[in-house]
Amino acid sequence: MRATVMHGAGDVRIEDVPDATLIEPSDALVVVGRAGICGSDLWPYKSMEPSETGRRMGHEFIGVVDAAGADVRSVKAGNVVIAPFVWSDGTCVFCREGLHTSCLHGGRYGVDGVDGGQGEAVRVPQADGTLVAVAVDEDDSLMPSLLTLTDVMATGHHAALAANVGPGKTVAVVGDGAVGLCAVIAARRLGAEQIVILGRHPDRLAIAEEFGATDVVSERGDEAVERVRELTDGLGAHSALECVGLEEATVTALSIVRPGGAVGRVGVPQHESIPEGIATFFDNVTIAGGPAPARAYLEELLPDVLEGRIEPGRVFDRVSTLDDVPDGYRAMNDREAIKVMIEL
């Protein structure tokens, strides 16, 4: 079968790889229908050391079950399924607490003999704990939005929960990428009164406003902090959602939150330590977040997508074939595309 393999910074190839097959009785074999290129895929695209064997890519995908192992009960051949961006057993102590990203028997796609999502098929381990079947056709118009539930919409929701977003709250979202835009949807969904989006791309900010952002701040650094303070009676936001991962964005998020507020960080950190440690200490700021347990949020978010209350699939502004995936990486890295959906 064919799949996406990264061989180094800027070097993404579509290659023949061994066919995905069932190995364990708890596996399901999923033929991929749609997959996403993630903002986090761009970090190795910028920095990966050259590699002869390369690295299988992709962790956002939906598709159809082709075959299920003897122990699989929750899905069967022919089911359209959503695969959250990590696989998990659904039964260990952390899964039962809703933290499937820390599953004791789980793991990631594209490593340790598990296929990546940006390819023709994936062997999904722990299928019962991982996959969620949805009663839609393969070509349903909801597919782009369903695909966001594998990662970016769940991640935006996670940022909002980590930052204690709720009715009447003032929320500031740092970053206008796909996760930041989904964080706006999440904040509105949870009842935020004021939603300030911080970003610099007019096309993305326009989508943010359609998703529910009430104010736009295009300044950066200290000027951005000043603008958010002006918009919040000089107090700062109850909740700051850090959706980038760079140190500058983290400093901004920690500087625009008000005393007693919370920062939800979901951008994969590209720096070792959390800045602003002294100021946030004296302001009693809560700092929370991490990788989103997308599997845990599916039950809550899926009905909103199926019934049309939210449309996070609008973050996909480019569709690619598998062969054109290398150019999809380039387009996202060059900020030509917000997010690329691969159709197989």
Ligand SMILES: [Zn+2]
């Ligand atoms: Zn588990």
